[in-house]
Amino acid sequence: MTSFHNSPTLANQKNTNNFPKRNQKSPPKRKKKKFTLSLKIVSILSFLSFLAIWEIITQMGFIPPLFLPAPSQVVVRGYQMLIDGELIGHIFSSSRRVIVGFLISALAAVPFGILLGSSKTLKAIFDPIISIIRPLPSMAWIPLSLLWLGIGEEQKYAIVFMGSFAPALLYTIDATRSVNPILIKAARNFGASNLTVMREVILPGSMPSIFAGLKVVLGLAWTTVISAELVAANEGLGFLIMNGKEYFMTDVIILGMAMISLTVIIIDIVLNWVEKKIIPWREET
Amino acid sequence: MAAIIEVRNVSKSFETKKGEVKALENINLTVEKGELLCIVGASGSGKTTLFNLIAGFEQPTSGEILLNNEVVTGIHSNATMVFQQYALFPWKTVLENIEFGLKMKKISKKKRREIADEYIKLVSLEGFENSYPKELSGGMKQRVSIARALASDSDILLMDEPFGALDAMTRQIMQEQLVKIHEQSKKTIVFITHSIDEALLLSSRLIIFTSRPGRVKSELINHLPKPRTADVQISKEYLELKSMTWETVQQEVLNQIES
Numbered sequence: 001m002t003s004f005h006n007s008p009t010l011a012n013q014k015n016t017n018n019f020p021k022r023n024q025k026s027p028p029k030r031k032k033k034k035f036t037l038s039l040k041i042v043s044i045l046s047f048l049s050f051l052a053i054w055e056i057i058t059q060m061g062f063i064p065p066l067f068l069p070a071p072s073q074v075v076v077r078g079y080q081m082l083i084d085g086e087l088i089g090h091i092f093s094s095s096r097r098v099i100v101g102f103l104i105s106a107l108a109a110v111p112f113g114i115l116l117g118s119s120k121t122l123k124a125i126f127d128p129i130i131s132i133i134r135p136l137p138s139m140a141w142i143p144l145s146l147l148w149l150g151i152g153e154e155q156k157y158a159i160v161f162m163g164s165f166a167p168a169l170l171y172t173i174d175a176t177r178s179v180n181p182i183l184i185k186a187a188r189n190f191g192a193s194n195l196t197v198m199r200e201v202i203l204p205g206s207m208p209s210i211f212a213g214l215k216v217v218l219g220l221a222w223t224t225v226i227s228a229e230l231v232a233a234n235e236g237l238g239f240l241i242m243n244g245k246e247y248f249m250t251d252v253i254i255l256g257m258a259m260i261s262l263t264v265i266i267i268d269i270v271l272n273w274v275e276k277k278i279i280p281w282r283e284e285t
Numbered sequence: 286m287a288a289i290i291e292v293r294n295v296s297k298s299f300e301t302k303k304g305e306v307k308a309l310e311n312i313n314l315t316v317e318k319g320e321l322l323c324i325v326g327a328s329g330s331g332k333t334t335l336f337n338l339i340a341g342f343e344q345p346t347s348g349e350i351l352l353n354n355e356v357v358t359g360i361h362s363n364a365t366m367v368f369q370q371y372a373l374f375p376w377k378t379v380l381e382n383i384e385f386g387l388k389m390k391k392i393s394k395k396k397r398r399e400i401a402d403e404y405i406k407l408v409s410l411e412g413f414e415n416s417y418p419k420e421l422s423g424g425m426k427q428r429v430s431i432a433r434a435l436a437s438d439s440d441i442l443l444m445d446e447p448f449g450a451l452d453a454m455t456r457q458i459m460q461e462q463l464v465k466i467h468e469q470s471k472k473t474i475v476f477i478t479h480s481i482d483e484a485l486l487l488s489s490r491l492i493i494f495t496s497r498p499g500r501v502k503s504e505l506i507n508h509l510p511k512p513r514t515a516d517v518q519i520s521k522e523y524l525e526l527k528s529m530t531w532e533t534v535q536q537e538v539l540n541q542i543e544s
Contacts, residue, residue, distance in 0.1 A: 182370055182372045185372070186366065186368065187374075187389075188360050189340055189342075189362065189365060189366050190385055190386040190389045190437055191360075191361070191362035191386075192389055196389070200385075201374065204376040205374075205375075205376070280417065281375050281377075281417040281418075282419075283375050283418075283419040
């Protein structure tokens with residue numbers, strides 16, 4: 001075995017190979033980076049001008065502040081509520097509901113989904129139930145959950161769970177099935193057993209799609225929790241918006257909406273970062 | 286030389302919506318130990334099906350296949366496949382990919398590493414041990430896949446148009462490397478291609494398949510001198526062999542297009 005590695009022909013051929021090396025790629029990449037940076041500046045400027053136009057229109061009195069407050073008014077309101085701690089409280093309670101409900105459903109749906117994705121029999125058993133639950137919008141569960149659990153935290157967790165379980169399950173089943181069959185074939189060809197194929201191929205191979213699916217589900221979880229808070233709650237961002245409406249405080253409504261948006265954006269950034277850390281091998285598609 | 290693969294009267298049909306399709310018909314074929322046999326045929330001539338049968342992924346409808354005088358009855362790890370699409374595990378590094386076959390054989394971590402390092406040298410991928418497949422070019426990926434197959438140390442390599450997705454220049458370098466690897470490793474290689482040039486460059490013998498259903502149409506001993514450099518490729522012998530092969534294949538390609 002070792003004898004042919006030292007052969008002169010092999011050493012010779014090593015020098016003549018002109019396989020592309022990485023350093024050849026870097027110059028165009030740098031150019032691209034510069035270009036994307038200037039695009040980012042364009043985006044920031046566009047956002048700032050949007051706020052400026054909005055500010056000018058409202059300040060000049062074209063639109064009454066009760067109908068649409070100026071951005072500066074929203075910022076002032078936000079600052080006040082930040083100082084007295086109220087804003088953080090609302091953000092925190094909505095986020096907690098989303099995270100707890102989402103994690104419970106992910107922890108249940110992912111293993112179950114992998115199981116269903118890899119066993120046709122199990123899939124056949126559970127298919128009818130899943131197909132009945134799947135089309136139900138999460139909001140349809142609100143009345144029943146209120147009757148069962150009241151308006152406390154359990155009801156919020158339950159509603160988020162109901163809203164995210166079915167989609168998380170379906171995404172996982174799909175992800176498990178979408179693993180490239182040629183990789184399974186290659187593994188079997190090297191003598192991998194069913195269990196090994198599961199551990200070495202299907203689990204890691206379905207990770208990117210599962211993760212992508214869970215990101216979508218997390219967005220759904222936010223929709224669900226805000227809906228639930230709009231209907232019945234005494235804290236949370238949904239409650240804040242509804243409360244603003246009750247007292248004709250449009251600045252509070254806009255503030256609440258902005259906070260929902262901001263929170264979701266931050267969570268998305270964090271998730272993208274986590275994804276890069278745990279799936280460094282991910283191929284661009 | 287002893288026969289390492291024997292294909293005896295093998296036929297294979299598939300049930301499809303349009304009815305039964307015959308992929309292979311009455312194939313008889315012997316591969317000698319250490320040989321580099323090329324199978325040439327138009328697309329749809331059942332060459333890939335033959336590999337699936339040899340590797341045990343499918344069973345012949347009739348006839349039998351023997352590896353080292355034992356009948357193939359199911360999936361086994363004695364004939365390693367090399368795919369056109371590389372089939373590298375994207376979540377494993379180059380090193381981990383090459384170690385995969387050894388891991389399946391329950392070889393210790395340390396020993397695995399040693400063997401993998403040898404093959405990394407063999408395919409000149411030093412410095413890329415910890416890269417993921419997505420960071421490699423097509424030619425590099427295919428070299429990893431060949432190294433993975435060689436490292437697992439089965440006696441037989443089944444290569445299914447392995448260079449089909451590579452550009453012409455990379456392809457040529459890979460062909461030269463494969464010839465060297467074959468000479469040094471003494472593995473038995475069965476190589477599917479639809480490029481006559483590729484078959485003439487690589488093989489010691491080539492077999493031409495008919496179009497659907499696949500049958501062995503003719504067999505040709507390739508005694509062109511080695512190494513098969515550019516000079517050999519413009520020699521009279523080479524061109525004669527090429528035109529002879531093309532004449533045989535041509536009719537099959539036409540049949541395939543017309544059907």
